[in-house]
Amino acid sequence: MPEATSNPAARRLARRTRGFDARVAHAEALLREAAEDHAGRIVQVTSLGVEGMVLTDMVARLRLPVVVATIDTGALHAETLALIDRVRVRYGIEVEVFRPQAQAVLQFVGRHGAQAMRTSVELRRACCALRKLEPMQRLLAGRSAWVSGLRREQGETRSLVPFFALQDDGREKFCPLADWSEADVWEYVRRHDPPTNPLHDHGYPSIGCAPCTRAVSAGEDARAGRWWWEHGEVKECGLHLRPAAVPA
Ligand code: SF4
Numbered sequence: 001m002p003e004a005t006s007n008p009a010a011r012r013l014a015r016r017t018r019g020f021d022a023r024v025a026h027a028e029a030l031l032r033e034a035a036e037d038h039a040g041r042i043v044q045v046t047s048l049g050v051e052g053m054v055l056t057d058m059v060a061r062l063r064l065p066v067v068v069a070t071i072d073t074g075a076l077h078a079e080t081l082a083l084i085d086r087v088r089v090r091y092g093i094e095v096e097v098f099r100p101q102a103q104a105v106l107q108f109v110g111r112h113g114a115q116a117m118r119t120s121v122e123l124r125r126a127c128c129a130l131r132k133l134e135p136m137q138r139l140l141a142g143r144s145a146w147v148s149g150l151r152r153e154q155g156e157t158r159s160l161v162p163f164f165a166l167q168d169d170g171r172e173k174f175c176p177l178a179d180w181s182e183a184d185v186w187e188y189v190r191r192h193d194p195p196t197n198p199l200h201d202h203g204y205p206s207i208g209c210a211p212c213t214r215a216v217s218a219g220e221d222a223r224a225g226r227w228w229w230e231h232g233e234v235k236e237c238g239l240h241l242r243p244a245a246v247p248a
Contacts, residue, residue, distance in 0.1 A: 016183035023184055027176035028058055030163055031147065034174045035064040038145040043067045045139065045239075046095070048076075048083040049207050050185055050196050051149025051177055057194035058176075060091035066147065069096035069139050073131035074105060075209035079199050086195040098135040105130055117212060121230060124212075128237040131209070136239055145172040150240060151180050154206070155223045157236055182222065208237070 035042055044059055044066050046052030052070075059066045072081065084095045108116070108130055117124040140146060150161045161178045177185070182205070189196060199207055203215030205222040214225040227235050 013183060013187070016181060017187045020184050020187055023180055024188065027180070028062060030174060030176045031055070031058055031064060031066070032062065034145055034147065034164070034172070035066050038143075038172065039065060041142065041144040042147065043069050043096075043139065043143050043145075044147040045136070046070050046149065047208065048080050048197065049149065050189065050200055051151060051180075053083070053087075053194040053196055054177065054185055054188050054192075055147060055149050056087060056091070056093070057188075057192050060093055061192070067096060067143075068093055069098065071098050071132055071135045071139065073135075073209050074100060075131065075211055077197075077199060077207065077210045077213075079197050080207060083195055083197060090195055096139070098139045100131045100135050104134070115211070117227075118229060124227060124230070125238065132237050132239055140171065143171065145174065147174045147176065148240065149177055150175045151177050151182075151185075153181055153222075155221055155235075158240070 042065075044052070044055050046056060046068060048070055056068050058064075059068060068087070070084065084097065087093055087095050108127065112119070112123055112126075117127045150158055152159050152161050161175050163176065163178050164172060164174045167173055197204070197207055203217070204213060204225060205216060206226055207213055208226055212227050214228055216222070216225040223235060
């Protein structure tokens with residue numbers, strides 16, 4: 001039972017995290033069940049954002065046999081990359097790191113330039129396909145399930161995120177934080193203190209590749225800082241849309 005308080009900020013937080021313990025219990029139960037059902041074939045795919053760190057903390061705390069993996073696109077902030085070591089030091093867990101094919105990236109940059117993603121949606125998606133989707137296919141190879149930190153509150157494209165779903169490729173995808181609010185996420189951080197990206201404290205609620213992420217202003221959508229120059233497009237890299245074909 002939350003303690004009564006006369007502090008207005010604490011009162012507001014208590015309102016926004018009402019039901020928090022039940023949501024944590026549900027997320028943990030779902031993770032446990034997923035780990036049992038897919039023993040040895042399940043991976044948590046983290047972009048090393050705060051939701052990913054919450055899930056990694058649960059995996060470590062509950063000692064679940066879930067591999068933790070990330071994609072180093074070659075364009076991440078140093079602060080993001082540093083989290084790979086911080087996870088190892090804190091939990092004794094090795095984060096598996098998948099990288100794009102160096103030759104394919106060199107060819108793409110040579111042909112279209114280092115800022116190609118800013119010139120058209122097609123080139124931005126092609127860059128995401130090379131740097132994210134192709135490594136993701138290797139990351140998922142041999143796995144029957146994956147865990148993601150998607151939350152419904154993160155924007156229109158995520159508003160219907162289910163707790164679990166069977167994908168077209170036959171894999172099961174679990175989103176234990178689907179019903180969590182941003183306040184829930186930070187309440188979890190306050191209680192369990194997982195490592196987090198210092199960029200979150202500088203106006204970056206959602207952190208992707210450095211060239212495609214900016215800080216947001218007060219009142220802006222959490223994902224407003226991702227591909228902010230695009231308008232009216234689905235602002236997703238494709239990892240969460242559906243298993244996608246990757247250009248050769
Ligand atoms: S987020 Fe930007 S830099 Fe990263 S893969 Fe997509 S287009 Fe390329």
